Amino acid sequence: MPGWKDDVDVLVHEGKISVPYSWTVGSTLSRFYCELRDNAKIWANRCPSCGKVFAPPKIKCIDCYEDLHDWVELPGTGTVETYTVVRYEEPVLHPRKAPFAYGIIKMDGADTGMVHFIGDVDPEEVKAGMRVEAVFEDEREGNILDIKHFRPIT
């Protein structure tokens, strides 16, 4: 090894990239979020070719590449397909304090799963196959957290 490297004071440049941005939600998801915000309703869209119903809505059918102009209102109920209980704190990334449960909810009337929190229940009591319903925030802003969580149907 060349000897000169032994004497180098190696430097590390500390950088920080800060790039402000916006995010255009688009016509399809804007409609979905506005229904959450204005009417506390979950809407999905349906493929005219294969009949598959997407919640959240998609831009095109993932199988048929058809436009999805048929909109359907969902009842807001569903079934927990799978879940986990988060037990560590991640204050920047997690909008909930541990422990909390989140999972995939197969929405009644849809063929796809929504990811969301499962609340109003002891995380230890959450089970796959559990029937749940959406609970909406009182103050809604037009994003996925307008749904506060899904809670067990008692």
Add this chain to the structure above:
Amino acid sequence: MGKRVGIIGVGQTHHAAKRLDASGTELIAEAVTRALDDAQLTMADIDAIVVGNMDHFENINYVDMWAIDGLGACMKPVFKVTTGGTTGTTVGACGYYHVASGLFDVVLAVGWEKNSESDTQAAITTCANPTLERDPFAGAIGPLATEYSMYMKAYGATEEDSAMVAARDRNNALNNPYAHSRQAVTVEDVMNSPMLSYPVKFLDMCPRSDGSCAVIFATEEKAKKLCDRPAWVHASVVRHDYTHFGDLEWKFMPTLERASAAAYKLAGISSPLKEFDVAELYIPCSTCGVKWMDSLWFCEHGGAPKLIRKGIFEMDGQLPINPSGGVIATNPIGATALIRVGEAAWQIMGRAGDRQVKGAKKALCTGFGGCSWTDLMILGADLP
């Protein structure tokens, strides 16, 4: 040599400064749907997909994950490529490679960008070494201004020469319904627009656009079957330079010179000014539309201003450049260079509408990116 490849369909969005109605996925779906319609295909005919955009330009990465529904890519082979400004032509080259290799028959190449989402200059500076060049030199406008300063001093080119290029491209855009910026301007308007960085003025420089473009490549057999007049790929060449701004050759464009020389050899072009009918060139700033013409072998070094003053590159000139209005009119960066390929293909296919160069049989298109590197493609109506 790879197998023969033809372009059989092109689609693009109506580009704009801010497409509030469409997310990135929706822009992609718009371009892809139009390309499929142009080729009279359905997604079932597509064997593989290549997609690309710029890093850091939106607040999300992995377009090959979240835009699958818009791309129609579910359960298909997908490659994402990103190479800075050249992303669009790299997406095109990658689509071409897929088919030329013999591994895929029909390949969809898609470029897109929602430039309105973030600060383009801030994102571009992240390409430069953080300790050497990011603070004192990086960005899009400054380096292009610097290279033209040197060219003006070396060869007597003027600010009016570049203003003529800006006026040409901007006025050409009036014939292109997809163009973002469609405004009639005079050379005086360009000269009188605000100075950004000497000698580059506001109307010399490209805008930032939201938009997407999709181009469909097919094997010789499929192209002949599916399209009455495919745009055949005669050459696809890429050249990168090594990167430190201070070391670059600024009086000419070495990568463009080498890429075009290699491509002309492949395509059997000996007199490019005479043999090409039309060119869609990645000219991000009108100054490049002067200086870089030398490096496409249209003339000797320093000869470009004379050609421009003679109107050689106007719509009624010997070799019309950028009938679409080019990058100065429309710049959704990840799509920008692919639009050059798509527009050149439409010229060959006779589908360029009001901007059609009559009887175009041979077209040149380029992409420019990163630290002065070049992607270049030659398309023809005849089999290569």
